[in-house]
Amino acid sequence: MTANFEHYKIFYYVAKYKNLTRAANALVTSQPSVTYCMQNLENILGCKLFIRSRKGVTLTAEGELLYSYVAPACQQLIQGEEKLRELLGEQHEYINVGATQMAMLSYLVASLKQFQEQYLQVKLNIFNYNTPQTLNELKAGKIDLAIITTPFDHEQSLKVVKVKDFNSVLVGGPIYKEYQGRVVYLEEVGKLPLITMSENTTTFQFFQEFYRSCGLTMRPSIEVASMDLILPIILKNLGIGFVPEEFARPLVEKGEIVEINLYEQIPRRDICIVSDSKRPLSAAAKKLQCMLESRE
Incomplete structure (x- = not known):
């Protein structure tokens, strides 16, 4: 037996949420089904991927290695589905945001509640990358905004706004x-x-x-x-x-x-909001950009 995409998709959500029940809810399935699938994947790969506890699950070293490859692949597929739905006219307005973990936890999360309260019809897709990966996704047009940490090199076409420094x-x-x-x-x-x-x-x-x-x-x-x-x-x-x-x-x-x-x-380092001036933003993305850049 070999692992299929469904194994890796479920693995992605379990690793993302670090919780079997939350992963099951996100996948609209049952927690026992998720557990069974992960046990199958561990048997297929011949290694332990998770350490289970009452608080949830944590990745083993093997799980971390696998996740570093599975996460970008799943995120790309999710973005691809969104683009296809947009083409077919089946998707409401949405914004794709790429962020480093530091930028997400220290800056982005605090701004999301205010934005959601004002723009309930807008769906936010948030992807976690490191700084080089986030910039590559931005330049490829796969995300609308990048929230990243310095230092980094960038082309003149990218607009960079420093919003918070940290030590x-x-x-x-x-x-x-x-x-x-x-x-x-x-x-x-x-x-x-x-x-x-x-x-x-x-x-x-x-x-x-x-x-x-x-x-x-x-x-x-x-x-x-x-x-x-x-x-x-x-x-x-x-x-x-x-x-x-x-x-x-x-x-x-x-x-x-x-x-x-x-x-x-x-x-000291800075958290920056980065956008590509060669790619026009949707009205919703512009509003989020303005909110993030002007937040005190």
């Missing part, structure tokens, strides 16, 4: 308390296990350049596919990592992780 901090689990409350050089903690985003992300490149500016080479011990995996790994005392301050601060204040103050200053 990153270096944090570690409780076993690194010896570094708490004092200022250390990056070189001093350079031999500790480092957890980073994967090599093909802007975040990886940003911190790689930061290390170079300090005369050092960044050598990660663990690379993860999404930012929301870094803090859980740090909480397990598996290493140190750079995290946006707004996400790290609550855990630092609770004493669950420790902040490691560096002598070297970490450059």
